Amino acid sequence: MPALPPPTASLEERLKRLALVAERSSNAVLLASADRRVEWVNDAFITLTGLSAQESIGERFGVLLARGSADPSAFEQFAQAVHQGRGLKREINIRATSGLARWALVDLQPMHGALGELSGWVLVATDLTDVRAQQQLLSLAVDGAGLGTWQWDVPNGAMQCNDRLLQIMGYERAQMGMSAKAWNARIHPEDFHAWIDAVKAQLKDPAVPLRMSIRLRHGSERWVWIMFVGAVVDRSIDGSPLQMAGVALDVQAQKAMEHELRVAARTDGLTQLPNRSVLLQAIELAIQRRRAQPGYQYAVLFMDFDRFKHVNDTLGHSVGDALLRQIATRLQDSLRPGDRLIHTSDFAHLAARIGGDEFVVLLDDIRGDLDAEMVASRLIDMLSLPYTIGSHRVVSSVSIGIVTSSHAAEDADSVLRDADIAMYEAKRTGRARYVLFDPSMRQQVNASVSLESDLRQALDQNELFVVYQPLVDLHSGAFAGVEALMRWRHPQRGMVSPVEFIPVAEANGLIGALGQFVLQTACKAFAAMAFGTLQGRQPTLAVNLSRAQLLQAGLVADVQDALRANGLSPDQLVLEVTESLAAQDAQVIDTLHAIRGLGVALSLDDFGTGYSSLSCLHALPVNFVKVDRSFVSMAQSSDYHRVLIEATIRMAQTLGLETVAEGIETEGQASLMAALGCDKGQGYLFSRPLEPDALMAWVQAR
Ligand code: C2E
Ligand code: MG
Ligand code: MG
Numbered sequence: 047m048p049a050l051p052p053p054t055a056s057l058e059e060r061l062k063r064l065a066l067v068a069e070r071s072s073n074a075v076l077l078a079s080a081d082r083r084v085e086w087v088n089d090a091f092i093t094l095t096g097l098s099a100q101e102s103i104g105e106r107f108g109v110l111l112a113r114g115s116a117d118p119s120a121f122e123q124f125a126q127a128v129h130q131g132r133g134l135k136r137e138i139n140i141r142a143t144s145g146l147a148r149w150a151l152v153d154l155q156p157m158h159g160a161l162g163e164l165s166g167w168v169l170v171a172t173d174l175t176d177v178r179a180q181q182q183l184l185s186l187a188v189d190g191a192g193l194g195t196w197q198w199d200v201p202n203g204a205m206q207c208n209d210r211l212l213q214i215m216g217y218e219r220a221q222m223g224m225s226a227k228a229w230n231a232r233i234h235p236e237d238f239h240a241w242i243d244a245v246k247a248q249l250k251d252p253a254v255p256l257r258m259s260i261r262l263r264h265g266s267e268r269w270v271w272i273m274f275v276g277a278v279v280d281r282s283i284d285g286s287p288l289q290m291a292g293v294a295l296d297v298q299a300q301k302a303m304e305h306e307l308r309v310a311a312r313t314d315g316l317t318q319l320p321n322r323s324v325l326l327q328a329i330e331l332a333i334q335r336r337r338a339q340p341g342y343q344y345a346v347l348f349m350d351f352d353r354f355k356h357v358n359d360t361l362g363h364s365v366g367d368a369l370l371r372q373i374a375t376r377l378q379d380s381l382r383p384g385d386r387l388i389h390t391s392d393f394a395h396l397a398a399r400i401g402g403d404e405f406v407v408l409l410d411d412i413r414g415d416l417d418a419e420m421v422a423s424r425l426i427d428m429l430s431l432p433y434t435i436g437s438h439r440v441v442s443s444v445s446i447g448i449v450t451s452s453h454a455a456e457d458a459d460s461v462l463r464d465a466d467i468a469m470y471e472a473k474r475t476g477r478a479r480y481v482l483f484d485p486s487m488r489q490q491v492n493a494s495v496s497l498e499s500d501l502r503q504a505l506d507q508n509e510l511f512v513v514y515q516p517l518v519d520l521h522s523g524a525f526a527g528v529e530a531l532m533r534w535r536h537p538q539r540g541m542v543s544p545v546e547f548i549p550v551a552e553a554n555g556l557i558g559a560l561g562q563f564v565l566q567t568a569c570k571a572f573a574a575m576a577f578g579t580l581q582g583r584q585p586t587l588a589v590n591l592s593r594a595q596l597l598q599a600g601l602v603a604d605v606q607d608a609l610r611a612n613g614l615s616p617d618q619l620v621l622e623v624t625e626s627l628a629a630q631d632a633q634v635i636d637t638l639h640a641i642r643g644l645g646v647a648l649s650l651d652d653f654g655t656g657y658s659s660l661s662c663l664h665a666l667p668v669n670f671v672k673v674d675r676s677f678v679s680m681a682q683s684s685d686y687h688r689v690l691i692e693a694t695i696r697m698a699q700t701l702g703l704e705t706v707a708e709g710i711e712t713e714g715q716a717s718l719m720a721a722l723g724c725d726k727g728q729g730y731l732f733s734r735p736l737e738p739d740a741l742m743a744w745v746q747a748r
Contacts, residue, residue: 061319073090074093074171075090075091075169076091076171076291082106082128083106088101094171095114095661097110107167108124114141116141118138123140127154128167131156132156137149147672149174149178150167150173156166156256162308190735193292193370194210194293195207195293198289205224205226206224207222216266230261234262235340236261245258245290248276248290252278255275256276256277258274259273259274262311270298272297272298275292286690319373319405320398325396328408332451336454343411343414343451344409345408345421346406346408346409346449347406347447347465348424348465349406349407350403351369357440357442358551365436372435379392380428381407384492393410393417394409394411395407415482419480422448423480426446426478443477443478448482448483449483450685453484463489467483468481468483473545497546498553501554505560510560511737512533513736515529515734516745519731520724523748526583526585528587528588529588529728529735530567530587531590532545532560552592560597562604564590568589569587572612573614574723575741584618586619587620590622602640605713606642606644609646619647619648619669620669621646622650623649624651642667652708653671660697663697664701669704670706673708673719676709678708678729681719695723704726705726707729708728708729709730710730710732711730716729
C-alpha cells in the first residue's frame with residue numbers, strides 16, 4: 047500500500063490521513079502557527095514532555111522549549127533559528143515535567159504558504175533516551191573488556207579504529223595508515239589467505255560469521271595474536287556491502303598459554319623430552335611409511351634403568367628426578383650427530399621419556415638391524431657410566447629391548463609393547479645388554495603372569511634346587527670355595543633365573559621360606575661334600591641373602607640353626623649381601639654385626655653397581671668384596687672400569703679385606719684380575735654353577 051493517499055483522493059481526505067499518521071507516530075509532533083503558538087500536539091509529545099495538551103496548546107513553543115531544555119545553549123540555537131525563520135535539527139537533553147531527563151533528536155522546520163510566506167512550524171522529536179543508554183552501555187562494555195573497535199568503509203577502503211585497537215597493535219594513529227591495504231600488509235603471511243577468505247565470505251553472505259584470530263606485525267616488529275569479530279553493518283539496496291564493523295581482542299596471552307599447553311601435552315615435564323604420545327605418533331608414521339615404501343627401515347629402542355627404583359627408594363625422589371634429568375641429557379648427547387663411531391647423523395632419531403625410568407629412542411631410516419644394535423651398545427656404554435648427584439655417585443646399567451621394522455607389529459602401541467618385552471628379556475638374561483625382539487617372546491610374557499602363583503607351589507613340588515659355582519685362588523689356581531645359587535626348574539617354562547623369581551618372592555613374602563631352603567640345602571650339601579682342609583685353608587660356602595631376608599627378625603637364629611644342624615663351623619660360611627643393601631639402614635647394619643658375631647663372614651656382592659662409594663667400605667662389617675661382573679667384563683677395554691677395580695682392591699687391602707672377581711670368562715680377564723691384586727675369582731672360565739656330584743668331580747679333577 048502506498049504511504050500517501052493517491053492524488054485522486056480529495057484534499058480533505060489526504061489531510062485527514064496525514065493527521066492520522068501524525069497522531070499515531072511514536073515521534074512527538076507539535077504544530078504551531080506562524081506566530082509560534084502551539085496549535086496541536088500528538089500523544090507521543092505528551093508522553094515525552096509530560097505536558098498535557100491543555101498546558102501546551104496556545105503557548106508559544108519557544109516557552110515550552112525554554113522550560114523543557116536542560117541545556118541553555120541548545121535553546122539558544124533554536125531561538126536563533128526561529129528568529130531567522132529557518133529550520134534546525136539537533137539532539138537536546140529534555141527535562142520532562144516528571145523531573146526525568148530524556149534525550150531527544152528535535153527537528154524544527156518552518157512551513158510556508160503558496161507565496162512562500164511563513165505559515166507555521168512543525169516540530170518532530172524522536173526519543174533517543176533508550177538508544178543512548180544502549181550506546182553508553184555498549185561503549186562501557188567495549189572499554190571494560192579492553193576491546194578494540196574497527197570500521198571498514200568497503201567501497202573506498204578507508205579504515206577507522208579506536209585508540210585501544212591502536213594500542214593492541216602497538217602503533218600511533220599517524221603510523222598506522224588508515225586503509226584496508228595498509229592493515230592487510232601487516233597480517234602474517236600464514237594467516238593472510240584464511241583472513242581474506244573469511245572476510246569475503248562475510249561480505250557475500252551475512253550468515254557466515256567473521257571471527258578469526260590472526261597474527262599481525264606489532265609496532266615493535268614482533269607478531270601479536272589478535273582476534274577479529276565483525277559483520278557487514280550497512281548494505282546498499284542491491285545488497286552490496288557498504289560498511290563492515292566489529293571488535294578486536296588481544297588474544298596474545300591466551301595464544302601463548304595455548305601454545306604452552308600444547309607443548310606441555312607433548313613434553314615430559316621433568317626431562318623436557320617428548321612424551322609417550324609424541325613417540326606413538328612418530329612410530330605410527332614410521333609404520334605407515336614402511337607400508338608405502340618397503341625398503342624403508344626403522345627401529346624402536348626401549349630402555350630401562352636397572353637400578354632406578356632402588357635409587358628412588360633409598361636416596362629419595364629428588365635424587366631420582368635429578369638422575370632422570372642427567373640420563374635424558376646424556377641420552378641426547380649420545381645420539382647427537384657427528385659421532386665418529388656411529389654416524390647417527392645418517393638417520394634421524396627421536397628420544398622420548400614415556401614414564402618412570404623408561405626412555406625410548408626411535409631410529410628412522412636406518413640401513414639395517416646392525417645400525418640399531420650399534421646405537422644400542424653405544425647407549426649401554428654411555429649411560430652406564432657413573433652419575434654424580436650432589437654427594438652421591440650412582441651407577442646403573444641400562445637394559446634395552448629393540449624392535450626393528452622387520453619384526454614390527456601393525457600399530458604403534460604393539461610395537462612399543464614388543465620393545466618392552468624385549469627389554470624384559472634383556473633384564474632377565476643378565477641386564478646391561480640389549481635384546482632384539484622376536485615374536486616368540488610374546489608367549490613368555492603371558493607365562494610370567496602365572497610366575498607368582500607357580501612360585502608358591504615350587505617349594506612343595508621340589509622344583510627348587512641349589513647349584514654351586516666354585517671360587518678359585520687367582521694366584522695358585524686352587525679351589526677356594528663355592529657360591530650357592532638357587533635354581534627353579536619350572537614344569538612348563540623350563541629353567542627360571544633367580545634374577546626373575548627372587549624379586550617375585552620378595553614381593554609376595556615367599557622370600558623367607560626360599561632363603562631358609564637355600565641355607566639348609568646348601569649347608570647340608572656342603573657338609574656332605576666334606577672337602578676337608580686344602581693347603582691349610584678350609585673352602586668356604588657362600589650363600590646369598592636378599593634385602594627382605596636381612597629385615598626378617600629370625601635370620602641370625604636361622605643361620606645358627608643351619609650351621610649346628612649340619613655340623614659346620616661358622617668360619618666355613620660366608621653370607622653375601624649386595625653393596626647398596628648393606629649401606630642402608632641401622633637395622634640392617636645391626637643384623638650384619640650379629641652375623642659377624644656368630645663368626646660367620648660377610649661378603650659385599652656386586653660391588654661397583656651401587657652408589658656406596660669406596661669411602662663407605664670401612665664402615666661396613668664385611669670380610670670380602672666381590673667386584674661385579676660388569677666391571678670385570680669391561681676391565682680390558684675401559685680405563686674407567688679398570689681404574690675403579692684397582693682402587694677397590696687397594697682400598698680393600700688397606701682395610702684387610704679379601705677381593706673376589708665375579709664373572710671371569712676369559713684367561714685374559716683372569717690374568718688381569720690377578721695382576722691387579724685380586725685374591726679370588728669366580729666365573730665360567732673356571733666352571734659354571736654345578737650340582738653337587740658334578741662339583742665333586744670338578745674339584746677332584748683340579
Ligand atoms: P650373584 O650373587 O652376583 O651371582 C653370580 C651370578 O653370576 C650367578 O647368576 C652366576 O651364575 C653368574 N655367573 C657366574 N660366573 C659367570 C660368568 O662367567 N659369566 C656370566 N655371564 N655370569 C656368571 P645366577 O645364578 O643367575 O644368579 C643371579 C643372581 O641372583 C645372583 O647374583 C644373586 O644376586 C641372586 N641369587 C641367586 N641365588 C640366590 C639365592 O639363593 N638367594 C638370593 N637371595 N639371591 C640369589
Ligand atoms: Mg652372590
Ligand atoms: Mg654378584
